[in-house]
Structure formats: structure tokens, C-alpha cells
Amino acid sequence: xxxxxxxxxxxxxxxxxxxxxxxxxxxxxxxxxxxxxxxxxxxxxxxxxxxxxxxxxxxxxxxxxxxxx
Numbered sequence: 001x002x003x004x005x006x007x008x009x010x011x012x013x014x015x016x017x018x019x020x021x022x023x024x025x026x027x028x029x030x031x032x033x034x035x036x037x038x039x040x041x042x043x044x045x046x047x048x049x050x051x052x053x054x055x056x057x058x059x060x061x062x063x064x065x066x067x068x069x
Contacts, residue, residue: 007039015064020044022057029059035066 011034018030031040 007041009037011037011039015066017062017064019060019062020057021060026060033064 011032013032013034015034016032017028018032019026020029027044028042029044030042033039
């Protein structure tokens with residue numbers, strides 16, 4: 001369940017899982033579902049929130065492929 005929010009409507013870009021990595025740790029930032037026209041956004045863990053502006057981050061976009069019937 002998304003702990004930051006969700007939006008419905010046109011999704012910018014293809015479906016993807018958005019992961020933020022800092023050093024050896026990572027967390028899911030968002031799940032974009034273009035076919036369902038929905039985006040689920042997630043807050044970083046509480047332990048990571050203060051470090052957001054202090055540490056470089058790598059944003060990974062993992063494509064999600066959907067097959068129809």
C-alpha cells in the first residue's frame with residue numbers, strides 16, 4: 001500500500017518501478033502503471049528522510065512489461 005499517495009489519470013512515461021539507491025541501501029519511490037493510468041508513490045523510510053539532501057542518490061527505473069490476452 002502506498003504510504004505517500006496515489007494519482008489517477010495519464011501517466012508520464014511507460015510503466016516502471018522507480019527505486020532510489022543510496023550507497024548499499026535502496027527503497028521504492030514509485031510504481032507507475034501506465035496501462036491502469038495510476039501512480040503509487042512511497043515515502044522513504046524514516047531513517048532515510050533526514051539524509052535526502054545530504055547523500056547522492058541513484059534513481060533506477062525498472063520497466064514493467066504487461067502482456068494482454
